[in-house]
Amino acid sequence: MTNLPMTNPLLQNHALPPFTAIKAEHVVPAVTQLLDDARKALAQQLDALGNVSWETLVAPIEERGDTLNKAWSPVGHLNSVCNSDELREAYEQGRQLLTEYFTELGQNEQLYKAYQALRDSEHYADLGQPQKKTIDNAIRDFKLSGVALPASEKKRYGDIQQRLSTLTNQFSNNVLDATHGWFKHIDDEKALVGLPEFAVAAAKHAAEGKKLQGWVLTLDAPVYLTIMTQSENADLRREMYEGFNTRASNRGPSAGKWDNSDIMEEILPLRQELAKLLGFNNYAELSIEPKMAESTEQVVAFLQDLASKGKPFAEKELKELQDFAKSEYGVASLEPWDVPYYSEKLKLQRYNISQEELRPYFPANVVVEGLFTVANKLFDIEFEDKTSEVETWHESVKYYQINQNKKPIAGFYFDLYAREKKRGGAWMDECRVRRQTATGLQLPVAYLVCNFNPPAEGRPSLLTHNEVTTTFHEFGHGIHHMLTKIDVAAVSGINGVAWDAVELPSQFMENFCWEREVLAFLSAHFESGETLPEDKLNNMLAAKNFQAAMFLQRQLEFSLFDFLLHMHYGENDFAGIQPLLNQVRDEVAVLSPPEFNRFQNSFSHIFAGGYAAGYYSYKWAEVLSADAYSAFEEAGIFDHEMGKRYLHEILQKGGSEDAMELFKNFRGREPKVDALLKHSGLAA
Structure with missing residues (x-):
């Protein structure tokens, strides 16, 4: 392992991850070395610790955490977007090592007492709010990591965490394998009756990819949803429904093959035991x-x-x-x-x-430009395409820099399309977190990931309006991470935000997809360039709360x-x-x-x-987001002062204050459920 540091890309301090250089064999050696270094450094730090202060206690720990995060973030990300057997195995081993390390850190009594001493010291009163919140959260998290447990129970806690890490990863792998492990091969085009032209072309393309004649339908979400809403063939719909809704189970066409039943029955008692401990x-x-x-x-x-x-x-x-x-x-x-x-x-x-009728008006590139226009009007930020200067993991991925007053403040990767070896769904994750370092300010960088139909046969990727709202949703998470003004990693961006409030900024952004003023620049027919016609726009808005x-x-x-x-x-x-x-x-x-x-x-x-x-947090946060958005409806959706206030009170503060306090600072009161019921058309 001694010759690795010079050649292992995960051990070099890159501004952005060198994705093409990262190989599965780099993962375990890099994680092992970083954890060894971190353990040694912590032991030395605690031995030398005299008077506790932010600088002597928290700052070095944050620095090491960030080094680790910058190495691990691209590994976890590649495991989701370019999955392979080798990477999967390396990721699982790396996860185990990290779980063990963080359990150890959370149960370090000497470290816990040092944080307590800092909390009780005069120095605490002089710290800024983000630093105080970091210390308070850390003390809470020590307790939730079992720092006060007797030795035998601490060990049991660690064993449970290790096992849960393995099981949850296996669950995810099974869902991915079950999704990509089944497909429907069709040799008679009559079976595809009712499907839009682009879907038939994509199915043909999928068959060619598998060296088959005819057409292939997969369980990728865009394909599945198109079949379920458009196919006139009830037998095909039933077959797809069964394939999709029996994934990773003991039923359906792949019964028992990637079955998660036993995994769930092991995860749940372990979680309960952890709670009881x-x-x-x-x-x-x-x-x-x-x-x-x-x-x-x-x-x-x-x-x-x-x-x-x-x-x-x-x-x-x-x-x-x-x-x-x-x-x-x-x-x-x-x-x-x-x-x-x-x-x-x-x-x-x-x-x-219908969703399909709207699709030609929402080419992905137009939607992305429209999204940027909304963000610019709300928050005075500009977007610069820097893809040609940055390494990515797939040719379709874009990289954008966000500028404010002509200065870069953040960056993000945009990976929009479904493909083999990529997990389904849509998500935002952090690549780099904003924090003050010894050499200057580290700017935040995000991954924004969706799974839409890719461009095919000379046509751009065309989105349904539901997919447009998905794009806005993930971007809402992204700007929460990227527009933060907090320089302490533990409460910067989405870090330290209560989980049931973390969906507020994402759901908030979805509202703009329903505004006439926005749809005027968010839509453009991929052939004629015309925006969504008035009659279609009226019909779409009328249908907003359909079902x-x-x-x-x-x-x-x-x-x-x-x-x-x-x-x-x-x-x-x-x-x-x-x-x-x-x-x-x-x-x-x-x-x-x-x-x-x-x-x-x-x-x-x-x-x-x-x-x-915690799944309830989607609805919990929707109460917050609907209420927050109603303030914009009252003032004007692009009201400059309201945009500034939302940016300042919600997005920029990250997790530096309690979510309820931030909401009350913005809205002037506690949240009410009325706006959610009104937005959903369910108000009496």
């Missing part, structure tokens, strides 16, 4: 400890209240859909794979608009299932994962899926992401 009754209690919500009862009451408000509206929407399918198409009973299809037909009849209540109930179903699962798993009367999900559906859903549906087996948010007992 730390003195909580269940994992849901542990999960909300650093969040805005004050109690598990408050979260359940919040979700159940929304569900009871939304359910009558959802039942009405479903009845309208059933009546429509029966009267217009003679369909006596709607199956779940029929719902998206006939919903599109009803929307078309009622509002003379909003059914969508709300679906989200509440996920949220309640997740939260109750982490509250009650392992209790004497707990019936099981599937029975609990059925029970939640009985309470809030208006349409129950078929018996073979195994949605939970691919619910990566809670079994492989950071949303365990």
